[in-house]
Amino acid sequence: MLSGMSLIGQRIEHATDGHRGTVRWMGLLRTNKANEAAEATEWLGIEWDAGERGRHSGNDPANPSQFLFRVKEQNSASFVKRDKLVFGRAFATAAIEKYVGSGTVPVPVSVAEKAEETERSSGLRMHRPGEDVAVELVGWDKMREKLRNLNNIHIAGLAGLGIAWIDADEDKNLKDLFPVLQDLDLSRNLFTSWEDVAQITRQLPKLDSLRLNSNRLEFLGTEPALLTSGFSNLKVLALNSTLIQWATMEQLAPYTPNLTSLFLGFNQLSSFGEKYSENSTDFPPSDIPPLFPTLQAFHLDQNNLHSWPQLCHVIHSHMPQLNTLNVSFNKFTEILPETASIFQSLTTLNISENLLSSYTSIHSLNAFPKLVDIRIKNNPVLITQPPSHATTTASTSHVSKTDDITSRLSKATRINGHAVSDRDRADAELYYLSKVAAWIHALETTANKSQEEVKQLVQEWHPRWDELCARYGRPEVAPVSATSLALKDRLLGLSFELVAGSEMDAGVLKKVEKKVPLGMTMRALRALVGRVLGVGGKEIRMRGVLKGGEGEESMVVELEEEMREVGFYEFKNGDTVQVWVL
Template sequence: MNDCNPESYKLGQRVHSANDARRIGTVKYVGEVQGYSGTWLGVDWDYGNGKHDGSINGVRYFQAKSQKSGSFVRVHNLSPGISLPEALRVRYRGESSKEEEDEMYVLSASNKHVSIELVGKDKIQDKFSKFEELTSAALPYLGVSSPGANIGTIVTNLKELDLTGNLLSDWKDIGAFGEQLPALAVLNLSNNLMSKEVTGLPQLKSIRILVLNCTGVNWMQVEILKHSLPALEELHLMGNSISEITPVSSPIVQGFDNLQLLNLEDNCIAEWSEILKLCQIRSLEQLYLNKNNLNRIYYPNNDTIHELVSAHESHEESYLPFQNLCCLLLGNNMIEDLASIDSLDSFPKLMDIRLSENPVSDPGRGGISRFAIIARLGKIKILNGSEVNS
């Protein structure tokens, strides 16, 4: 869908190229450009595929994030996106042949593919009437920018929704998905640039898995989000340049009573003291820290935990640190000391460890071999994805 009125676009709005839904950017300027007629939209493209930094012929119109991520675009070359119901029609209608247009496959509640024959001029409406069978929908890079109206009456049994690489940014829209889709348990918002303002979120009691990879979120936003996600079991936060774990009301992270898996891969965490702020999440079983900047790890002693917990006047009772953690992925960091390896044996239930692509596990960089690592760790069952032979 193209809106040909440039005044309908607002600053900060997410858009994509009219001919390429994967070329996504943010509107930074609406107005005239010296030397050119008409109204232009200045767009800062996510992946730097522009022409300049927001200035042209010595005049600055906006500040792009890099020297070649900005460009000026005519309104007919942009799309403000489509609603979720429209995306469902595009995705499941099929475009390759007339035969495929007359037939749609959905995944039923019993995980079987159901073929739906559609005839007559009302076939699109008929397809929507059959969406009640849909339990899982994958709508990546389709330009979804809003929930649309009455989605709860269209996909009444939807449990899994993949919205990777769309134009969503407002958390209120995410709240609308949760409210209108009461069965929704898995939501993937990867590669949507989310707003820094987390407001207006209702209780999303059914969401168990939330994927926020490459969305620009920080831990302060996560602290706000957790109050709306009481049933959350998995949280994926890859590629968000997170360097600090910043609890709001305590020196350590509290809440997340059901969180079993936390994925912080491909971030910028350099200090193990930041990770220690997670040590009182009792339900946590899997912690993914591959591709960070950690150079050492250690298991906290009683004094360390007491110092962390007692710093908060109204602290709750402290628990054994990382008491249920059984999987810790530390691949591709900067760990180089043997004391870090030895400390892994102090984690009460830790059995699955990844240490590949660290100096300490690379004999060519002064590290030790796989067999030497296994010899130092008595409880380990899996190392670098492979079972340890007893």
């Protein structure tokens, strides 16, 4: 409760726009500069969670060069009258109002009187039972029936309800109100400390998932028994947008021994602290018990982390069971292969939207023993591919990014959210292999590289070359048209046949020869043949008949994957595409 307490450090919400902040100063200000005789009035100095809500940095209006209080983010503060602010309310009050219902919510007389007394004594506007709703002291049978429904709630969403404490009278009854509650969302409320939260959670014996996103919590550390009873059963803890630092997590760790999932996104984290090296990749066995021995999922998205070795030191020291890591939207520039041994249990990694600039980082992931699910979108290495070691003709840029990444990541069964089937992998690797063969041929001929130089470049850019050649055989060198940039060499002459049916010996009804670009997709090709063969608008199927070499039979391939390009299927001039109407 706020009555009789200093307001400094208390969390508030603006009554008009709903912005949340923290009281950093209270005192008298004379805001009418034109009238020096004007009486000074009381104001509260607020540091806003959303910095853009502020107007200054705690400067004294009468002397802007002086500060009445300090804020973390420049221009994130303003002075506000008390009556424009809403202070917190009790947990049970908010929970009953939401789940029992508003309108005519019966409230015990003692609770209503207590809220009125608090407002009178403190001069503050308070959330309380009956505010903005009719209060009546009848209908208790109906009330009891609704309260009985709370006994069956397993998931409670109480975000953004202005909750700040647990009332002393509620403390002994809360466990009876939510006896089976397992998942509680207290995001965007007005708590000031971890102890305030623990007063609530210790009364919920089944609780194992707690979301505190967008709160600002101080770790007082004055009541270890309370913190233990409040958090020791938690398995999932979400602290996104709380501006929590890793040092605070280290203080909290002894009270959360059973965590399996931890969410620390959107916290402006740039480092884990000086005791974790940002450069060393030496990971000796630790003689200190891990802080999070059961943690399996660690989410650090939308921060400013940049040191991969430092992250590895944290995981090595404190998270031996980690299998899921999300570091998307950070500033990592590399993944070092020598750190793979740290991730013995890791199966899932999201490192999208970082600054990875070298394929070495991608190839390093093959050393992670169990890693199969990888998200790696929108890193510079995938957006630009400047082959500084050879001419443009030695590039493999015409390999699709999906095929390229699939072929480089040898164990991945899911890439960027899409499952990779055995067929997908074989198709991608065969296509990739043929293009690397053309790239090597160009290095040896056009770029005039020696065998030793070629070997080094292949190891750097395509380290799976030997492995894939052993699996599928070394492909023939692609013709000039596969690597030339000249338009005449990027067109392929094909014969399009409209046949009477799906049988290979079905009669030919119409035949047209036409040149098509190697980069044309099957979807575009389907539309083209529909026009030239006069079957536009009809449902058709296509297959390619690729002529074999001397003494070899023709090869038939189904052309079903609409986003594949003509060049993927290794057509040669004079090959045939057969089309029939279903």
